[in-house]
Amino acid sequence: MLLWSLLVIFAAVTEQADLLTLVAPSSVFEGDSIVLKCQGEQNWKIQKMAYHKDNKELSVFKKVSDFLIQSAVLSDSELFQHPVLTASSFQPIEGGPVSLKCETQLSPQRLDVQLQFCFFRENQVLGSSWSSSPELQIPAMWSEDTGSYWCEAETVTHRIRKQSLQFQIHVQRIPISKVSLETRAPGGQVTEGQKLILLCSVTAGTGNVTFSWYREATGTSLGMKTQHSLSAELEIPAVKESDAGKYYCRADNGHESIQSKVVNIPVRIPVSRPVLTLRSPGAQTAVGDLLELHCEALRGSPPILYRFYHEDVTLGNSSAPSGGGAPFNLSLTAEHSGNYSCEADNGLGAQHSEAVPVSISGPDGHRRDLMTARVLWGLFGVLVFIGVALLLYSLFHKISGESSATNEPRADCTLNPQEFTYSIPIPKTEELQPVYVNVGSVDVDVVYSQVWSIQQPESSANIGTLLEDKDSQVIYSSVKKS
Numbered sequence: 001m002l003l004w005s006l007l008v009i010f011a012a013v014t015e016q017a018d019l020l021t022l023v024a025p026s027s028v029f030e031g032d033s034i035v036l037k038c039q040g041e042q043n044w045k046i047q048k049m050a051y052h053k054d055n056k057e058l059s060v061f062k063k064v065s066d067f068l069i070q071s072a073v074l075s076d077s078e079l080f081q082h083p084v085l086t087a088s089s090f091q092p093i094e095g096g097p098v099s100l101k102c103e104t105q106l107s108p109q110r111l112d113v114q115l116q117f118c119f120f121r122e123n124q125v126l127g128s129s130w131s132s133s134p135e136l137q138i139p140a141m142w143s144e145d146t147g148s149y150w151c152e153a154e155t156v157t158h159r160i161r162k163q164s165l166q167f168q169i170h171v172q173r174i175p176i177s178k179v180s181l182e183t184r185a186p187g188g189q190v191t192e193g194q195k196l197i198l199l200c201s202v203t204a205g206t207g208n209v210t211f212s213w214y215r216e217a218t219g220t221s222l223g224m225k226t227q228h229s230l231s232a233e234l235e236i237p238a239v240k241e242s243d244a245g246k247y248y249c250r251a252d253n254g255h256e257s258i259q260s261k262v263v264n265i266p267v268r269i270p271v272s273r274p275v276l277t278l279r280s281p282g283a284q285t286a287v288g289d290l291l292e293l294h295c296e297a298l299r300g301s302p303p304i305l306y307r308f309y310h311e312d313v314t315l316g317n318s319s320a321p322s323g324g325g326a327p328f329n330l331s332l333t334a335e336h337s338g339n340y341s342c343e344a345d346n347g348l349g350a351q352h353s354e355a356v357p358v359s360i361s362g363p364d365g366h367r368r369d370l371m372t373a374r375v376l377w378g379l380f381g382v383l384v385f386i387g388v389a390l391l392l393y394s395l396f397h398k399i400s401g402e403s404s405a406t407n408e409p410r411a412d413c414t415l416n417p418q419e420f421t422y423s424i425p426i427p428k429t430e431e432l433q434p435v436y437v438n439v440g441s442v443d444v445d446v447v448y449s450q451v452w453s454i455q456q457p458e459s460s461a462n463i464g465t466l467l468e469d470k471d472s473q474v475i476y477s478s479v480k481k482s
Contacts, residue, residue: 079110083151098138098169099135102119117133120149143206181260182263183265190239196243201232202231209252211231211249247263275297284361291332292327301346316328337358341355
């Protein structure tokens with residue numbers, strides 16, 4: 001269609017205006033440049049030439065001149081229509097994606113024109129500015145993304161740009177619900193000195209959620225975190241015994257703050273090194289006494305199991321359901337002397353006590369030790385007595401033999417020592433008559449010895465001549481009771 005609906009040129013003679021001709025392109029689209037020419041008789045003297053549009057003067061010349069229109073703009077000759085912004089949802093749920101589209105249509109005669117698009121929110125460019133794609137994908141919309149949106153389309157030559165109407169996009173926020181607090185600790189139980197994690201979570205809610213943790217006893221905040229998440233963690237690096245108590249958390253995404261249920265968090269204490277004490281009826285332990293072994297750990301969460309040892313051999317165990325110490329009774333025998341110890345264990349690591357030595361005496365105490373010493377000394381005395389008697393007997397027998405050999409003539413004194421030894425008959429047991437018997441009662445401490453007298457037979461006359469001046473009975477020694 002023609003761009004100009006009316007063009008009037010005033011010449012020097014107005015009655016000649018009907019003889020003027022306007023030369024213009026037959027069809028023009030917006031954005032095109034147009035050159036308008038006014039032609040008349042060549043012999044006309046032109047004093048003023050003016051170009052008009054819709055009865056409005058655009059330009060006046062003092063000579064014949066062309067009129068240049070840089071970019072044509074006429075609604076019924078549009079190159080492309082004004083774009084329209086569309087969205088997958090104008091009330092999206094917070095956290096969800098939204099797709100924006102800038103829709104327009106080129107003229108059928110100019111389908112080869114290339115366009116580019118740009119999207120805006122509250123005068124801020126979205127995405128990577130101008131793009132050949134008429135669509136923009138927003139991965140997640142948040143409450144702060146609520147506002148006015150529009151788009152623009154322009155030719156690649158930047159000559160024509162058109163803007164869509166503005167549309168309001170309101171992001172819907174879902175309130176949080178079902179706030180809960182959980183504990184996470186190594187082994188499933190909170191132990192002194194170990195790490196503790198307090199997990200606060202919600203089952204529903206959109207947008208930035210602010211999590212905060214509290215201890216019920218004080219009501220003061222232990223920490224706070226704000227993030228696009230349905231849960232958050234608060235870490236306590238090393239739990240102390242004083243950290244035991246009741247805790248809760250809160251969550252808020254701008255609608256209202258919701259509190260979780262109160263959770264009681266006990267802190268388990270590992271047992272300390274136990275102390276073993278021994279208790280007996282008297283000042284000294286003796287065979288038959290009842291010895292009480294008492295083991296106690298000053299720190300540690302109940303229940304506590306105590307084990308008792310004698311020289312690293314287990315004697316038994318005893319438990320303390322409510323904490324404190326525990327006893328173990330032992331009836332003593334002579335084999336129970338040695339080192340005793342105990343062990344405490346509440347499932348968080350066993351601790352062993354120091355060893356305690358125990359010395360066990362007999363039933364009569366020192367009297368038994370004294371009697372044992374006396375018996376040993378008595379036996380020693382007997383051994384000495386027997387040794388001396390044997391020595392004296394040997395010496396006496398040697399002296400008697402030498403005297404007999406001196407008095408006899410050499411010719412007759414031809415006794416063979418071996419014959420002499422075997423000529424003496426060995427007396428039978430019933431012929432031995434005790435001269436002294438030291439046999440005491442059971443209460444007498446020592447039985448010293450028995451001394452016997454040997455009766456020589458009459459047939460041994462030659463032997464008797466050797467011992468005629470000697471007594472047949474000899475008392476070698478006398479031993480007195482100490």
